Amino acid sequence: MSAKHTHISDVLVIGAGLAAERSAIEAAEAGLSVIILSLVPPRRSHSTAAQGGMQASLGNAAMAKGDNPQIHFEDTVKGSDWGCDQEVAKMFTETVPSMIRQLDYWGVPWNRVTAGKKKLPSGLEVEDTKDREGLITARDFGGVAKWRCCYTSDGTGHTVQFVVDTVVCKLGIPVHDRMEAISLIHDGETCFGAVARDLRTGDLNVYLAKSTVIATGGAGRIYAASTNAVINEGTGGAIALSTGVVPLGNMEAVQFHPTGMPPVYILMTEGARGDGGYLLDKNLHRFMPDYEPKKKELASRDVVSRRMVQHIRAGYGVDSKFSTQQHLWLDIRHLGRQWVWTNLREIATIATNFNGLDPAKDLVPVIPTQHYTMGGVRTNKDGFAYGLKGLFAIGEAACWDLHGFNRLGGNSLAETVTAGYIVGKQLAKYTLGATQTFNYKLIEDFVKKEEERIKNLISGKNGRENVWEIRAAMQTAMMDHVHIFRTGPALEQGVAKLQELYRRSLKIGLRSSGQGANPELAQALRMPGMLRTALCVAYGALMRTESRGSHFREDYPKRDDTNWLKRTLAYWKEGADLPTLDYEPVACPYMPPGDRGYGEATAGPKK
Amino acid sequence: MGRQLTISCFRYNPNIPGDKPRMQDYKLEEYEGMTLFVALNEIREKLDPTLMFDFVCRAAICGSCAMLINGRPRLACKTMTRTLPSRFTVMPLPVFKLIGDLSVDTGTWFRNLQIRTESWIHTNKKFDFNALEVRMENKTAEAIYEPERCIECGCCVAACVTANIREDFLGATGINRVARFILDPRDERSNAEYFEVVGNEDGAFGCVGIMACADLCPMEIPLQENLAFVRRKMAAAGLKLQFPGVKIS
Numbered sequence: 001m002s003a004k005h006t007h008i009s010d011v012l013v014i015g016a017g018l019a020a021e022r023s024a025i026e027a028a029e030a031g032l033s034v035i036i037l038s039l040v041p042p043r044r045s046h047s048t049a050a051q052g053g054m055q056a057s058l059g060n061a062a063m064a065k066g067d068n069p070q071i072h073f074e075d076t077v078k079g080s081d082w083g084c085d086q087e088v089a090k091m092f093t094e095t096v097p098s099m100i101r102q103l104d105y106w107g108v109p110w111n112r113v114t115a116g117k118k119k120l121p122s123g124l125e126v127e128d129t130k131d132r133e134g135l136i137t138a139r140d141f142g143g144v145a146k147w148r149c150c151y152t153s154d155g156t157g158h159t160v161q162f163v164v165d166t167v168v169c170k171l172g173i174p175v176h177d178r179m180e181a182i183s184l185i186h187d188g189e190t191c192f193g194a195v196a197r198d199l200r201t202g203d204l205n206v207y208l209a210k211s212t213v214i215a216t217g218g219a220g221r222i223y224a225a226s227t228n229a230v231i232n233e234g235t236g237g238a239i240a241l242s243t244g245v246v247p248l249g250n251m252e253a254v255q256f257h258p259t260g261m262p263p264v265y266i267l268m269t270e271g272a273r274g275d276g277g278y279l280l281d282k283n284l285h286r287f288m289p290d291y292e293p294k295k296k297e298l299a300s301r302d303v304v305s306r307r308m309v310q311h312i313r314a315g316y317g318v319d320s321k322f323s324t325q326q327h328l329w330l331d332i333r334h335l336g337r338q339w340v341w342t343n344l345r346e347i348a349t350i351a352t353n354f355n356g357l358d359p360a361k362d363l364v365p366v367i368p369t370q371h372y373t374m375g376g377v378r379t380n381k382d383g384f385a386y387g388l389k390g391l392f393a394i395g396e397a398a399c400w401d402l403h404g405f406n407r408l409g410g411n412s413l414a415e416t417v418t419a420g421y422i423v424g425k426q427l428a429k430y431t432l433g434a435t436q437t438f439n440y441k442l443i444e445d446f447v448k449k450e451e452e453r454i455k456n457l458i459s460g461k462n463g464r465e466n467v468w469e470i471r472a473a474m475q476t477a478m479m480d481h482v483h484i485f486r487t488g489p490a491l492e493q494g495v496a497k498l499q500e501l502y503r504r505s506l507k508i509g510l511r512s513s514g515q516g517a518n519p520e521l522a523q524a525l526r527m528p529g530m531l532r533t534a535l536c537v538a539y540g541a542l543m544r545t546e547s548r549g550s551h552f553r554e555d556y557p558k559r560d561d562t563n564w565l566k567r568t569l570a571y572w573k574e575g576a577d578l579p580t581l582d583y584e585p586v587a588c589p590y591m592p593p594g595d596r597g598y599g600e601a602t603a604g605p606k607k
Numbered sequence: 608m609g610r611q612l613t614i615s616c617f618r619y620n621p622n623i624p625g626d627k628p629r630m631q632d633y634k635l636e637e638y639e640g641m642t643l644f645v646a647l648n649e650i651r652e653k654l655d656p657t658l659m660f661d662f663v664c665r666a667a668i669c670g671s672c673a674m675l676i677n678g679r680p681r682l683a684c685k686t687m688t689r690t691l692p693s694r695f696t697v698m699p700l701p702v703f704k705l706i707g708d709l710s711v712d713t714g715t716w717f718r719n720l721q722i723r724t725e726s727w728i729h730t731n732k733k734f735d736f737n738a739l740e741v742r743m744e745n746k747t748a749e750a751i752y753e754p755e756r757c758i759e760c761g762c763c764v765a766a767c768v769t770a771n772i773r774e775d776f777l778g779a780t781g782i783n784r785v786a787r788f789i790l791d792p793r794d795e796r797s798n799a800e801y802f803e804v805v806g807n808e809d810g811a812f813g814c815v816g817i818m819a820c821a822d823l824c825p826m827e828i829p830l831q832e833n834l835a836f837v838r839r840k841m842a843a844a845g846l847k848l849q850f851p852g853v854k855i856s
Contacts, residue, residue: 106728201622
């Protein structure tokens, strides 16, 4: 066996979600030839699952008056707990309003301002004025000073991805779906493309390009319970890490969303609380104001998730048929049937489908659930990956570092298209000026290496470990040791367990023949990479002896700006069973570290 | 103890030389809240690692997992096993090209649909980075969102008599897609231009009116109403082409 097909293009985009497609559009419009690879057809990407909306300071809604990019910037930095790259956050917040309007021009049916007086669930009366009628409206979200989250009902990711994909269709950009990049081709200095496995046939293909973009989304599936789609296994980051020269940044920064719905852990949008929903405990008491008197249910996600677990630990969790663990309730009944089934229709449908509940009259069980990977392939502010020339990363797969240690709700969907545009422009500029020569021997060696891995998995040459057992054990270890509340001893145990599993993952042998597009083989090929990723999370968390944003150490409960105003860079050296950690300083040129205005440091333990 | 389920699965991998289409039974114990997503993964992880099927979001929003469940096209991820008898069949969707077992190539089919119907906003306006958005009534945005909710799962196509016998029929999803653009004031195409795309037997006039699509759409999109809307538009455009000067209300 050797590579079935070789494809050459100027730009290779790995992934077909929103960041991927938006960058592909930018490159194609610059006249470059682009090929998009994806595990699934673009419109099945996990971007389509984003519900609540996209943050942009349009300032059209009554509660958005006076908003501007500077306020959005400040909210983002506070949300990140001063972990983000402030240059990136500046660029992002200034660009995102025109991105929203461009999406509108392309066809996104954004909900609009309707003029008139309105009474909010909080009792507050507001008036949307006639002069703003028909412009794009916004809803409230966590950790923000203004209503800024632009939306189409609660299916925003769906509409935005479908519309961006129409532009990809119109431009005729080829998408090779069911094609998985399984390694990057490189010589330690330059990236030349990727070896990919065809998930229709099992054949290996070679993709060569001047520029390669990793836009494969998050790695939520290293946890047993995640809101992420089943394809979010961090494959793009893992193949970058495997090069030994490209680092993953801040992998210990993992977001847990306050409202995953057990037992399936599907997301209930933050828009539910943004629109006025409450969190209730077993006594049907609205407890968030007790902890966070100012922001209540709309503190940042890291804070709300911790407060929820704290409240459950204090004995107020709900036992119910919906979950084997204690949970809390999401209450949106007071928003009214019309509102729920128009503006929160997707989550209402999900609650009906999976738990037989109608949120217009029923409480919905919720529990904080792994949701977002703030870390990823570390890049500079133009999206160039550290370590290899010609390699770029964007979206959730990247650590561009818009989010630092906690991402604000609505900033990820906004990041996808904004980074797609900004990085897309930079990568187009780079590619137009680049030449590429391909060393055939080098390419063949990479193909041979993958063939060898496949052959050994099928023959069981290295061992007979079961891939599904190892995956389940990894997911459990991450739940038990690397979750919302972290401690040194628990993390140490977690790292040891993951190391053991990593060594076992190198001895996987298939139980099936591995022929064709065999799903066991696909999983087995990913498994060592997933464990390396998991180890970057666990080991990074162990070594970071402070609490910042979503990374909370019970043994180091305070943010430590003296020692930890820095970003973790995790490298994987060949033959290692633990990442090598390095650190770089986080600059705060516009906003020095200060008070977030919510959270334990501000509000204290409980009022 | 839950029920003992027997899931009879269609098996055939066209990439394995000599493989033959067949049905294969798998037995597993049911538990509270079990979906077909859980059941099929359990089969793959414990009984048969070769079984091919597609799931992505497992939340009934991405459209990957449509299959024939006891003969009806449905999304497997949101199908609770308790709604099924203890023995049932799962088969791949018809019409779409088989990849293997329960996995079919909806991606290529839908890509062709987008291109054939030119499903993107057609406008002569240029985007101005410094301009405000063009105003739109909120109810117009909501009207566009209704057909835009289609997740391209293929249930309506698999259930369609016409699509099963005519390869080029756009299906309810295609007609719905065109309705979405007709409703959108940003798209400058005239009815006559849409007539070129759907005013024929492969489009709005190919439907024979069984309406299984509307019964089986997992998103409950009003496909019957959308067909009526597009047909009326196309009938008007057709009349205008044939009898210019005739007034149509």
